[in-house]
Amino acid sequence: MTEHHPGRHRFEALLAAEEKVEPADWMPDGYRQTLIRQIAQHAHSEVIGMQPEGNWISRAPTLKRKAILMAKVQDEAGHGLYLYSAAETLGITRDEMMRLLHEGRHKYSSIFNYPTLSWADIGCIGWLVDGAAITNQVMLTRCSYGPYARGMVRICQEESFHQRQGFEIMSTLSRGAPAQREMAQDGLNRWWWPSLMMFGPPDSESTHSRQSMEWKIKRASNDELRQQFVDMTVPQAEYLGLAVPDPDLSWNAERGHYDFGEIDWEEFWAVVRGNGPMNRERIAHKRAAWEEGTWVREAASAYAARRTGKAA
Amino acid sequence: MSYSVPRLAEERDTDFMPQGEGRFSGWSLWEVFIRQRRGMSHVHAGSLHAPDAEMALQSARDVYTRRGEGISLWVVRSSDITASDASDADSLFEPTGDKPYREATFYQVPAEVKWL
Numbered sequence: 504m505t506e507h508h509p510g511r512h513r514f515e516a517l518l519a520a521e522e523k524v525e526p527a528d529w530m531p532d533g534y535r536q537t538l539i540r541q542i543a544q545h546a547h548s549e550v551i552g553m554q555p556e557g558n559w560i561s562r563a564p565t566l567k568r569k570a571i572l573m574a575k576v577q578d579e580a581g582h583g584l585y586l587y588s589a590a591e592t593l594g595i596t597r598d599e600m601m602r603l604l605h606e607g608r609h610k611y612s613s614i615f616n617y618p619t620l621s622w623a624d625i626g627c628i629g630w631l632v633d634g635a636a637i638t639n640q641v642m643l644t645r646c647s648y649g650p651y652a653r654g655m656v657r658i659c660q661e662e663s664f665h666q667r668q669g670f671e672i673m674s675t676l677s678r679g680a681p682a683q684r685e686m687a688q689d690g691l692n693r694w695w696w697p698s699l700m701m702f703g704p705p706d707s708e709s710t711h712s713r714q715s716m717e718w719k720i721k722r723a724s725n726d727e728l729r730q731q732f733v734d735m736t737v738p739q740a741e742y743l744g745l746a747v748p749d750p751d752l753s754w755n756a757e758r759g760h761y762d763f764g765e766i767d768w769e770e771f772w773a774v775v776r777g778n779g780p781m782n783r784e785r786i787a788h789k790r791a792a793w794e795e796g797t798w799v800r801e802a803a804s805a806y807a808a809r810r811t812g813k814a815a
Numbered sequence: 816m817s818y819s820v821p822r823l824a825e826e827r828d829t830d831f832m833p834q835g836e837g838r839f840s841g842w843s844l845w846e847v848f849i850r851q852r853r854g855m856s857h858v859h860a861g862s863l864h865a866p867d868a869e870m871a872l873q874s875a876r877d878v879y880t881r882r883g884e885g886i887s888l889w890v891v892r893s894s895d896i897t898a899s900d901a902s903d904a905d906s907l908f909e910p911t912g913d914k915p916y917r918e919a920t921f922y923q924v925p926a927e928v929k930w931l
Contacts, residue, residue: 527901536832540831581879585861608827611820636818639818657861703819800842803867806866806867
């Protein structure tokens with residue numbers, strides 16, 4: 504049915520002309536579904552991503568660091584809200600997305616299923632995890648779907664603070680006492696590989712990527728973005744005097760890029776399937792927060808209803 | 816892609832299509848407009864859910880103005896906005912395309928004439 508829809512021609516013309524597709528435009532079901540899936544997962548990632556960092560707010564080493572971390576976690580909440588709004592323009596409701604996340608049917612980025620064991624992990628999340636996210640999100644500012652692309656512009660502006668504050672934590676630790684240096688190195692050792700996994704499976708196995716590229720939802724491949732991230736980050740690690748935990752890492756002058764070792768895809772798929780160190784705890788915590796907040800939502804609704812004279 | 820999760824064989828596509836189940840506590844959707852500084856108009860920034868206008872304003876402040884983005888906010892219930900139909904765009908806006916005489920650049924001004 505959709506194959507011959509008159510809107511298809513216009514949809515394809517918009518993509519070809521590098522124009523944005525907006526909510527009221529006709530779009531193929533597959534395009535809508537791919538975007539809902541991707542934007543919902545992106546929103547859930549921002550929201551679940553508050554947990555590993557929130558874990559350190561009460562133990563931040565100084566008041567300044569605590570204020571910065573609170574501002575960052577608040578930003579992540581905001582990013583989740585911008586993205587839920589973008590997904591809603593495609594016809595799914597906020598409540599459905601929340602329910603599907605709580606039931607474990609919607610996923611979020613596997614990176615948040617790793618624990619934050621030391622203060623250096625907060626540095627690593629900002630520097631590496633947000634660094635990887637920015638690499639991806641800068642590409643997404645050119646996504647063909649207008650509401651998603653606009654959300655990304657706003658998010659990218661705010662994310663650069665996140666990455667810099669993370670690098671500053673790493674820089675302070677790596678210039679500190681031997682124990683602080685060790686802590687920084689231990690953080691890098693644990694976060695390096697999961698950060699590379701954030702870009703997803705290799706292009707050779709990423710069957711749905713091609714369609715996303717044709718629809719201009721995605722503008723660069725997983726492997727291209729991963730390479731870009733490695734090339735940007737390795738010199739930063741060198742500046743910090745920290746060793747990237749990859750014996751195969753070396754500069755390839757011929758390619759003009761760093762070569763790097765094989766990613767442990769078994770670990771990657773295990774975490775995606777729910778067997779990472781923190782999968783269960785993250786969802787349990789999210790559900791508890793939602794349930795404990797029920798009375799607040801009900802009170803706000805009741806107050807609004809009473810003021811407008813309608814029944815609750 | 817960093818924040819998207821690769822597909823698993825057991826993943827169900829229907830999970831990502833609107834089912835129309837449930838509403839966000841019955842809270843309306845509000846559109847948020849921000850005036851960046853005096854002398855400028857309010858510009859659309861995004862949307863949010865809230866039970867009433869007062870809470871919509873408070874949430875708009877938290878969600879959309881964490882970095883001095885503006886000095887004034889408007890919140891408007893999304894359902895109160897009447898929008899033109901995208902498919903009417905041609906009939907609504909096309910006629911201006913063949914009226915170049917509405918633009919100053921349509922008119923030739925002799926080089927020696929000043930202040931025109």
